[in-house]
Every structure is written in structure tokens, then in C-alpha cells.
Amino acid sequence: MPVPAPNLYPDFNTLRLSHVCLNVSDLARSRRFYTEILGFQVTHESDTHVYLRAMEERGHHCVILQASDRPGTVEMLGFKTFDEADLDRADVYFKARGRPTQWVERPYQGRTLRTSDNIGIPLEFYHRMDRLPPIHQQYALYRGVKPLRIDHFNVFSSNVDDSVAFYSDFGFRVTEYTEDEKTGRLWAAWMHRKGGVHDMAFTNGSGPRLHHVAFWVPTPLNIIDLLDLMATTGHVANIERGPGRHGISNAFFLYILDPDGHRIEIYCSDYQTVDPDLEPIRWDLTDPQRQTLWGAAAPRSWFEHGTEFVGAEVRASELDASPIIAP
Known part of the structure; x- marks a missing residue:
């Protein structure tokens, strides 16, 4: 079966991948691994969640660690759209293909559309995420990899x-x-x-x-x-x-x-x-x-x-x- 030709003018514009939410059994243990071994920076934490970003990123998070009774599972994959109107166009697009859509509240993000792809992968699309000051030249913060x-x-x-x-x-x-x-x-x-x-x-x-x-x-x-x-x-x-x-x-x-x-x-x-x-x-x-x-x-x-x-x-x-x- 040939690779399909790219659609250069899609119904909505996905800019890039953005973040992932991973379910974990021991939040403190996972926090240590991602910060002390891998070198991510904590941007917010609570009893149930740890939000992390990498050193060049200005968005609030690229990884969410979530305490869960289903550890070793994935809550969703996140993507950023080009502009706010793309979210509404994405809502229409996925509904037209029989996929469920729902507007959800997510900390540190603007409007967020939750849906799933053709095989059931949970996807979330947003345009605005809280911006943080740059840290890529704060070399004392670099750890791990x-x-x-x-x-x-x-x-x-x-x-x-x-x-x-x-x-x-x-x-x-x-x-x-x-x-x-x-x-x-x-x-x-x-x-x-x-x-x-x-x-x-x-x-x-x-x-x-x-x-x-x-x-x-x-x-x-x-x-x-x-x-x-x-x-x-x-x-x-x-x-x-x-x-x-x-x-x-x-x-x-x-x-x-x-x-x-x-x-x-x-x-x-x-x-x-x-x-x-x-x-x-x-x-x-x-x-x-x-x-x-x-x-x-x-x-x-x-x-x-x-x-x-x-x-x-x-x-x-x-x-x-x-x-x-x-x-």
C-alpha cells in the first residue's frame, strides 16, 4: 500500500507535539528519576502531579507525572495548534470523522480539546500554554542528560x-x-x-x-x-x-x-x-x-x-x- 500524499492544506493546523501525561505509582520516586537522573526542571508540583519542562522550552510543561492507581499507563498525548481558531476547526474535523470531542480544563493551558484518533489514542489540542522565563543559559541548572x-x-x-x-x-x-x-x-x-x-x-x-x-x-x-x-x-x-x-x-x-x-x-x-x-x-x-x-x-x-x-x-x-x- 503506497504512502499517502501529504495534505498540505489540512482543515486545521497542528504546529507540533507538545507534552505527555504519564501515570506513575510513586510520585516522589518518579520525580527523582526525571529531575536527578534525566535533568528536567520542575515547574509545579502537588500531592498528585509533577509538571516538568526541558531546558530550551518556554511552555510550562512537556511532561506531566500523575499519581495513579493505574501506573505504567498513559493519560494522553498533547499537541499545540497554530492559533486559537484551529481548535474550533479541529473540533468540527474530529466530529465529522466520528471521533468523540470534549472541551476540558487543564492547568496552565487555555482552551483544550480532547479527542482520540482512529485507533483510540487519547489526544489533546491546545493553543495557549503559560509561558515561563527562559532558562537555557542558566547553566548551573543543567543536570543529567x-x-x-x-x-x-x-x-x-x-x-x-x-x-x-x-x-x-x-x-x-x-x-x-x-x-x-x-x-x-x-x-x-x-x-x-x-x-x-x-x-x-x-x-x-x-x-x-x-x-x-x-x-x-x-x-x-x-x-x-x-x-x-x-x-x-x-x-x-x-x-x-x-x-x-x-x-x-x-x-x-x-x-x-x-x-x-x-x-x-x-x-x-x-x-x-x-x-x-x-x-x-x-x-x-x-x-x-x-x-x-x-x-x-x-x-x-x-x-x-x-x-x-x-x-x-x-x-x-x-x-x-x-x-x-x-x-
């Missing part, structure tokens, strides 16, 4: 072709994709709004489940520093995959798990994709360099472990195809 900004989401989808078609219709553009040679179907795809390789990616598997949320760091050396820090603070078991360089995206990467099993990618060095007529790059599922440019295969856990979305029914993958998996 020195996260600069949220970069992308990756989600398991039971039907990647359907997911790509749905997001393409409201303006996401494919940069790279993996095709199963036998069936001609998509096994994975990387889609963007902000001009990087991806804001949203889809990987074949039982879904919807969050595969990972990724954060941009200054250099690959920051990843090496994080590994040394994790290895000497009792977090060796939280290191899942990497470091390495992806074939897809060309990015330097590391995958780790937080205390509740949410997968975090630490990420840098991908490329610019601003031109709207940029042709997507195709990869074959059996190419050993698609996962890691250096040829190292990913572990089985990377293809099987994900965190469920609250309220979304998980379905088995419709495509029975496998990439190369490490023994």
Missing part, C-alpha cells in the same frame, strides 16, 4: 497503514517508512509537523500503546554521561537499548525505562525536513541498517513492550511480519 526539548512520540499501531492515512489527512507528512516486501504494507512510518524527522511515529504491533516519548539532547556525549550516571546510581536495569545511531532518521539514540516502565528515548542529530515536497525515504523491513546504521539488532523487548493508553482497547497487529531481532 541535559534535555533540551521534547522531540517525538512513537506508538504501536495494529494497522500502520490506517494510522498513517488518518494523520496524513490532517497534515502530518511522512519522512521515512518501512515496508514489508511480501505484503506491500507499512510496518512503520515517521511523520512530522515541526520540520524534524517526526512528531509522531507508528510501529507495527499490538496497539494502541505508547512505544516511547523522545527528548532532544545537545550531543551524543550527553548520552554517554547519562549512561555513566545510571550505571553508578542503581539504574543499570533501566538501560534497554543503545547507544547507537539509527539508520532511519540518522539520529544518535539511547532507550531507557523509567521506574514504571515508560520507555524514554534520548535523541539527537537527526535532519531537517521543512520542504513540503520532500520525498519520503523507503526502508525494507529486512535491512539490518534500518534499526541501527551500524547493523546491531534491537532486543525483543523493544518490539513487544509498550505502555497502554487509558481508555483505549488494545488490538493484536493485523500484519504478521518481523524485523531482525537480537538473539
Whole structure:
């Protein structure tokens, strides 16, 4: 099935991904991990929530940690629209496609539209978020891996072709994709709004489940520093995959798990994709360099472990195809 042509004039304008709300079992433990190990800055906290931002971000938060009796699940994925009127246009758009919509109150945000995509991923769109003073030159605050900004989401989808078609219709553009040679179907795809390789990616598997949320760091050396820090603070078991360089995206990467099993990618060095007529790059599922440019295969856990979305029914993958998996 071919990659759909991008819709360059969508019904509403999504600017970029914005934030994620992760459900956790022990708020204090998760706070320590995200601030002392990863290096995020706390912007507000209560008995039930901790709000975090990365060092280059002016918006109030990119991560919300929420104390929950359902830890290891994901409450929603957040996106920012270009202007306020886009929220009303998004409301009309999703209703016309049979998706539920609701206006919800969210701390530190203006009007927020809650909906879901074609496979049930809970999405929230907003335009205004409280602005905070810049801290990117306050170098005394930098800790851990020195996260600069949220970069992308990756989600398991039971039907990647359907997911790509749905997001393409409201303006996401494919940069790279993996095709199963036998069936001609998509096994994975990387889609963007902000001009990087991806804001949203889809990987074949039982879904919807969050595969990972990724954060941009200054250099690959920051990843090496994080590994040394994790290895000497009792977090060796939280290191899942990497470091390495992806074939897809060309990015330097590391995958780790937080205390509740949410997968975090630490990420840098991908490329610019601003031109709207940029042709997507195709990869074959059996190419050993698609996962890691250096040829190292990913572990089985990377293809099987994900965190469920609250309220979304998980379905088995419709495509029975496998990439190369490490023994």
C-alpha cells in the first residue's frame, strides 16, 4: 500500500507535539528519576502531579507525572495548534470523522480539546500554554542528560497503514517508512509537523500503546554521561537499548525505562525536513541498517513492550511480519 500524499492544506493546523501525561505509582520516586537522573526542571508540583519542562522550552510543561492507581499507563498525548481558531476547526474535523470531542480544563493551558484518533489514542489540542522565563543559559541548572526539548512520540499501531492515512489527512507528512516486501504494507512510518524527522511515529504491533516519548539532547556525549550516571546510581536495569545511531532518521539514540516502565528515548542529530515536497525515504523491513546504521539488532523487548493508553482497547497487529531481532 503506497504512502499517502501529504495534505498540505489540512482543515486545521497542528504546529507540533507538545507534552505527555504519564501515570506513575510513586510520585516522589518518579520525580527523582526525571529531575536527578534525566535533568528536567520542575515547574509545579502537588500531592498528585509533577509538571516538568526541558531546558530550551518556554511552555510550562512537556511532561506531566500523575499519581495513579493505574501506573505504567498513559493519560494522553498533547499537541499545540497554530492559533486559537484551529481548535474550533479541529473540533468540527474530529466530529465529522466520528471521533468523540470534549472541551476540558487543564492547568496552565487555555482552551483544550480532547479527542482520540482512529485507533483510540487519547489526544489533546491546545493553543495557549503559560509561558515561563527562559532558562537555557542558566547553566548551573543543567543536570543529567541535559534535555533540551521534547522531540517525538512513537506508538504501536495494529494497522500502520490506517494510522498513517488518518494523520496524513490532517497534515502530518511522512519522512521515512518501512515496508514489508511480501505484503506491500507499512510496518512503520515517521511523520512530522515541526520540520524534524517526526512528531509522531507508528510501529507495527499490538496497539494502541505508547512505544516511547523522545527528548532532544545537545550531543551524543550527553548520552554517554547519562549512561555513566545510571550505571553508578542503581539504574543499570533501566538501560534497554543503545547507544547507537539509527539508520532511519540518522539520529544518535539511547532507550531507557523509567521506574514504571515508560520507555524514554534520548535523541539527537537527526535532519531537517521543512520542504513540503520532500520525498519520503523507503526502508525494507529486512535491512539490518534500518534499526541501527551500524547493523546491531534491537532486543525483543523493544518490539513487544509498550505502555497502554487509558481508555483505549488494545488490538493484536493485523500484519504478521518481523524485523531482525537480537538473539
